Amino acid sequence: MIKRLGDSTLMFLEKPSIVGFASLVGKKEAQGPLKDDFDKIVYDMHLGQDTWEKAESALQREALSLALQKSQCSSKDVDYLFAGDLLNQCISSSYGLKDFEIPYLGQYGACSTMVQGLIMASVMVESKASHKSACVTSSHFCSAERQYRFPLDYGGQRPQSSQWTVTGAGCCILSDEDKKNAPKVFRATVGKIVDLGVNDQNNMGAAMAPAAADTLLRYFKDTSTIPSDYDMIYTGDLGKIGSKLMYDILDKEGFDISHNHKDCGVMIFKSDDIDVHSGGSGCGCCASVLCGHILKNVEKQKLKNILVMATGALLSPTSIQQNETIPSIAHLVNIVV
């Protein structure tokens, strides 16, 4: 049963279980400190495909296959599949997942897609519309870079505020069975689009920080909880700059999360990697860290009550060329064990 809390938070009384989850990343991500948490490392950035877009599709296919395997079920057992990505018309998902023949609901939340899918899959399971639902998303440095910024061989310099698109994918399978030690989705807050006028596409962290703060504040208000109630609060890909800006906004509202907050974009790469500047980004950033490092630690009960909030910048190269600002969004889930 779903209960509404306050303005815009949902509580799932039966707590859908994440019965299977899987992540894979590229070689650069595997040089970071989370290497051992990923299920698979892809050393061939092409994944045997002849285009970067098809390589990204292969990441999604592999993430779903691994998650199905780990949850000991087949694609026939999954009622609904929520997926999306950053490529135009979300082709990584549609081409990557078409052969599974699972009823498909395409999502677009930019880099917030993983948590958006997790919320929708939880709603389907909790409302008894589904026994099992899956969510999957990905990003690939090479397909994103050439679509959003410059041709790969251009090799332009990037400002310190820019972020590096993670090559990776993650998948969760939600179920109504009460699996022992499985991470469970307890509460969720859907983001509102927030746009404070940032228009620098090389500073996505600054664009997304207000959306992240907005969602988190609404969640705390709706649930009457405070930051210290949680073992850890993870954000998707605010990066170093965006995280700092979010602290500033929260601080003005009397909330300090700096002691138990980590950002997946900051966590994923080596801290002395000079290329990544403010941190990682892309749908695959939050997805791979959540479905690798974070959920593994929940399963081991090292973390028992956490918040995961994926952030997304809802721009396009066209909107930037037209001098528009960058609307952003952040979706949040409370995961418990």
Place this chain on the structure above:
Amino acid sequence: MIKRLGDSTLMFLEKPSIVGFASLVGKKEAQGPLKDDFDKIVYDMHLGQDTWEKAESALQREALSLALQKSQCSSKDVDYLFAGDLLNQCISSSYGLKDFEIPYLGQYGACSTMVQGLIMASVMVESKASHKSACVTSSHFCSAERQYRFPLDYGGQRPQSSQWTVTGAGCCILSDEDKKNAPKVFRATVGKIVDLGVNDQNNMGAAMAPAAADTLLRYFKDTSTIPSDYDMIYTGDLGKIGSKLMYDILDKEGFDISHNHKDCGVMIFKSDDIDVHSGGSGCGCCASVLCGHILKNVEKQKLKNILVMATGALLSPTSIQQNETIPSIAHLVNIVV
């Protein structure tokens, strides 16, 4: 309460009411036979904006505003907003709807987005996650043409199998209140991605027909109903060619829907309009015909039990350049009064 029927159909026992709906279209669509059914006709294709993309955003903004007005509620009364469109990164929706401050869940189902949103909004209302949820989508000839095909001033000839992107938008507001005479969503079937190898982007009808047939057959099987049980079966934008191909596939399975089937893409334009070839297309096609002509006739009880199935081609210009085939999808709702 949501009940699962058969393989993949949902039944909403309390039948969420469509308490408000609105549509608007451009001048070419207003020359067609459905003119009097639309709430608003936009004679300035720019809608006072300086780019086509911003004009499309204005369509969505206007559709939601009109639907809120018609349902006598404000944006604060709407708990969740499902929206999406055809533009890269779905910017018509994110930019068009950001000022409403409604928790936002971006959808991508190409031209099937209207029904996908309707299903998700119904799930939110029926599961008590929401009192009111809205769905909105749009397309604009000028923004779609230049993104998917050629610059507008190029003026290339188009084959007879091609379709004309509708300039229009539609919005529905779903509610848990039992409003008298309001159209209600009773059952829904989520589409699977189907790809039979069609790779001609000028023949979307052929690419989408197998997906439409697949969803419809699954629905009939899950509900143990037959075509003649319904006053009318509407498809989104199969066009003349796609509709014929769908009949052929259904015929082989023993179903004949030719007597009570209409396609929004065939209905919307003047039958002697030489530009539109196989018919209209775009997210705004099914959206404007549904939220104009169809739901008005349900409200007047001229139609009491109908199926509406929006079809979408999940390709991108990049996937076509890479010689990929066109995966397609079709989502279905059963609307009753």
